[in-house]
Amino acid sequence: MTPLSPDILDAVAHGAHHDPHSVLGVHESSDGWVIRARRPLAAEVVAVLDDGTAVPLTHLRGGIWEATVESFPGRYTVRATYDGTEHVTDDGYRHSPSIGELDLHLIAEGRHEELWRVLGAHVREIDGSQGVAFTVWAPNARAVRIKGDFNGWDGSGSAMRSMGGSGVWELFVPGIGVGTRYKFEILTRGGQWIEKADPMARAAEVPPATASVVTDTAYEWSDDAWIEERSRTAPVDRPMSIYELHLGSWKQGLSYRDAADQIIDYVGAQGFTHVEFLPLAEHPFGGSWGYQVSGYYAPTSRFGSPDDLRYLIDRLHQAGIGVIMDWVPGHFPKDAFALARFDGEALYEHPDPRRGEHKDWGTLIFDYGRNEVRNFLVANALYWFEEFHVDGLRVDAVASMLYLDYSRNDGEWAPNQFGGRENLEAIRFLQEVNATSYKRYPGIAMIAEESTSFPGVTAPTSAAGLGFGFKWNMGWMNDSLQYIGRDPMYRSHHEGELSFSFVYAFSENFVLPISHDEVVHGKGSLFGRMPGDHWQKLANMRAFLAYMWGHPGKQLLFMGQEFGQMSEWSESRDLDWWMLDQPAHRQLHGFVAELNRVYKDHAPLWSRDHDGAAFSRLGAPAWNPNVLAFARRDHHGNTVAVICNFSGVPLGDFPLDLPESGTWTEVLNSDAEAFGGSGQGNLGAVTTDARGSATLTLPPLGVLWLHHRADA
Template sequence: MTTLPPEILDAVAHGSHHDPHSVLGVHQSGEGWVIRSRRPLAREVSAELADGTDVALSHVRGGIWEAAVDAYPGAYTVRARYDDSEHVADDGYRHAPSVGELDLHLISEGRHEELWRVLGAHVRELDGSAGTAFTVWAPDARALRVIGDFNGWDGTGSAMRSMGGSGVWELFVPGIGAGTRYKFEILTRAGQWIEKADPMARLAETPPATASVVTETAYEWADDAWIAERSRTAPLDRPMSIYELHLGSWKPGLSYRDAADEIISYVSAQGFTHVEFLPLAEHPFGGSWGYQVSGYYAPTSRFGSPDDLRYLIDRLHQAGIGVIMDWVPGHFPKDEFALARFDGEALYEHPDPRRGEHKDWGTLIFDYGRNEVRNFLVANALYWFEEFHVDGLRVDAVASMLYLDYSRNEGEWAPNQFGGRENLEAIRFLQEVNATSYKRYPGIALIAEESTSFPGVTAPTSHAGLGFGFKWNMGWMNDSLQYIGRDPMYRSHHEGELSFSFVYSFSENFVLPISHDEVVHGKGSLFGRMPGDHWQKLANMRAFLAYMWGHPGKQLLFMGQEFGQMSEWSESRGLDWWMLDQPSHAQLHSFVAELNRVYKDQAALWSRDHDGAAFSRLGAPAWNPNVLAFARRDHHGNTVAVVCNFSGVPLSDFPLDLPEAGEWTEVLNSDAEAFGGSGQGNLGSVHTDGRGSATLTLPPLGVLWLHHRAGA
């Protein structure tokens, strides 16, 4: 008969013991061994040993049965007979831990770069038994269980064992695999059982359901050539024209797989080099557009399985289109089933509400100074690069991470250890995620949405920078949209709104964004911001986009703006594709395709985006403040002059000194009749005198791109 204390047996029987494996399974006892198994309500229980011997177990207490054997029993199964049935199964408690000491050490140190391979739910074979290993970090829990459809959502028989000071809990459940729905049931310090989805789940139920789902992948990638080519050059030195897309409302009803052909056909025809998806990590509320994430490692199941997303990205790569995904490490929602107070205490969030809560957004802020939390986020970035082959991550709301007083009044924030407002832990986290990502995946891009003048966002971490590859140029975006929204009659007084960006264009590596944020919350569409009648609005659109594509930096345009959608974007409905039936909007659509084609052909517009020596202003604002002209040069001496006339009237015989003498070819005219313009321009080429002076015809609300070939 067992010598274990009743209170231990009762805790194990009720699934509230922190180490049920210390009681259940196989244990040495004196010179022999003892087998214990929990089989409540059974009438008889026996164990069939590896050598075929059948050993009867005796009931001890609370549904726990045991038997003594002389030798180690090896792999065995437990047979339980009930009044009207019989159940034979492997005993999960006989197995050694599925997580190793090195893994636990790396987790505690915050240095496990492939955390997703250890934590979460993994289909495995242990000691000849197929099943699923569950592992979760919950250091404040008193006990922890797995609940799911495999046990009727009753976790008393699926208690996990604590792996000591690491805070990790583990259990191998034989006989279950992919498709199993589950959650963790956690006994808090306060003595309350709470149910939580797996933070490391790689698949979740489709919202509003909230369970995690066991998954495994068998996907075979076919984008080796793309990855190899990607690793040979830096994104800064390549053309980058990004089409930002919300998958749920681009063409509603498409799955990941359905979307592949549709997106490839459309984006290829439009000439964009990259697609940027608004967040595709699992999120409970569709109206957040994916920016309030509950499952950081789970692609949203709204559009299919993780392998379906792999298929979409793989197909895009094979078609020569890069993939950027929005990533949200700055905050997470308070939904009770997810990360908030995960084990009953502040765990993923900072415990001090002055650092752990965004009141404006109703969300929580990660505790960037905690090793395991920082590791969770760093590994998550690596997960998307490793498991889904994404080419870049656009990091949302970086400014909110950098400053402790972000959107806070006096007295609502706590300074750092030096008395400053910078969040030093968040800064170190950003430096780590950038340095680690670039080290492991050459050729990728990490892009900061950062709206302040914080220095060195794209400077390397070795020079105390944050280490991003690019930063969204929010100043350019605000100033240029303000300018282009003015009536042309008054633009001459505001030339600085367009040209001020040239002062700092090379202080960081910039992306010029006209993003989803500019077409929501009452701002209307880009088309709607333009002044004038319908023709003038479209002319302003073409001129603005040609100026944008010619400006130093990469480009990003949100879906629908390429054909001049007139209504404000809403995630609840699709784009107004019917507008392409209107000839004038179809012409704008064609113009954007031509814009991308010529842009990619002209290396001067992208090969030296970071080099101020490859840029020069042409003319003088005081001469004609409605005309903005500048030149870009590539590594071989080829030059593109961008000449913008933002006034509403054509300018004939306009004098302009170009940086090279000889012949210049008009490679783009936003006022061409083919694009719905008035057809004014320079009939294909411009000749200068020996000093480079030219006389141009500038179309109204029009932009010209003039190309000069080195030596011509």
């Protein structure tokens, strides 16, 4: 065997060689088999073979030791002596790669749907040794090594090997396991060593610490019945009333496990069908609410371990509550320890700043056209469905992904290959992640926060749509909040702000959101937007929510609005739970619970949300600009009429033609005394004449839901 050059030995000694396994470990030579190990500062180094034979090694250079044996040594350990103290360890460099050729091929092709199983840090047994297999994608690196609490945060003895053109680096480290903290050290093409957290880490230190943490799961799920039931029907045909929740400020100090019982008891009593968590992936800055993600595969450790989050979701499922999680593939922060310029160059982000940077948010944009980056994100969505059993992902800031000129002036963006403003690579990515998610996990919901009129957001990918299950109806949200904030005296001039949404209500599968974005940054609370005195504000709240729950589409309400929190939300403190000690706000709280109960019990309000044929406007014979009335039908001919009086005065003897003749039961009255209203109504029922005409009492700032059975 040709002697190794000093340059190679020095590079291996300093952990700067791209293939340390070509030097260290076991290698065949003309004289037999050579064993080499790196043990700097050792006084003596011995290889102990499986049969107990001790083979002394000779020092070559820079802490590299060598011996030759006649036959292949098989398994062995290395005994090194320092100042008379012996240390016996397995040698990671004697092991074959922990990642296979098929995996590397799929990674390069961008088609590895279970990427988290092969990249990152995994507890493994290889050739009889327990340890952790580390793998990372860093194609521009000259060398990569691992530093952690297992090697005194000195990575020079834990250099990884390049797996060729795939850009993947690999090393098996024996003798370590769950709980090990680590980072990657990357030698850039410019010759700089940089430290990075693992992009595929499945756990991380509690911020502001930034190291990745080796984890494994032994969690046994108990939600098989829920998953089976979920797979049978599409969410669009089921009731969906979503409680949006920021875990850190709903009640401060709760862990994932602590939160389980409290969320189940509260959300269950309120009748919401789903909880939507603001992003729970690891993020360095709590004030971002989770929307600037540094660890896409790591549930934030602020509230516990990954298995603790599994426990929370499992418990929610067992209680009949679905779980949606916000997901942020549109941008990522510039923090030096995370994805930005990961291997010294633009890698996850698009290299052209006109496509790779959000100046408004101070963040970077993924390079959706790069196979490995697209794969990283598609697999991440699948990871949350597979490993955490979430029922849906609400995809943040989709509009910013769709348009190359999003929030950019002339000259700040580059058109696509056809001269257009659409980000074709991002569109293909969204189509892929949606199609793949629905294929693998029937019954889940992919939900787009999309604020423009981009066509076909919820159209299937087979019809050139984006393939989402739902889209947030931002137009409805803006118009309806503007309307409800007006003094009732002037609302008659603005009826179109409420009714315009009916024009396009069935163009997509919509969610109606009153989200966290509407109660921050000086916007105040939903209660604070309402006009009038305290009683009128609460009446407006009840009327608005009853109109919202009756409107075609699913509903989403941000925490605190269900009891009329008066102050603007802040992530740094609890909700104002003391307000439930105020009788009027406790009544609003009870009203929202009743809204959800009646909603779930009446299929016309949810079973044909996407079907314009199941909806009709009502208004004849006496049109009033302050009255908005419409009817909704289910698959069996049952009907619910929603009649809203947004004026500040009651309307007695109000004539209205209903779509069916007979008796209509008053199943909800937002003005009922039990909810803090004035108690005006129709004594529980309305009866029409043979033509379907009826005379009603419409309470002030009130909404009625009337139900007609098909067989009545």
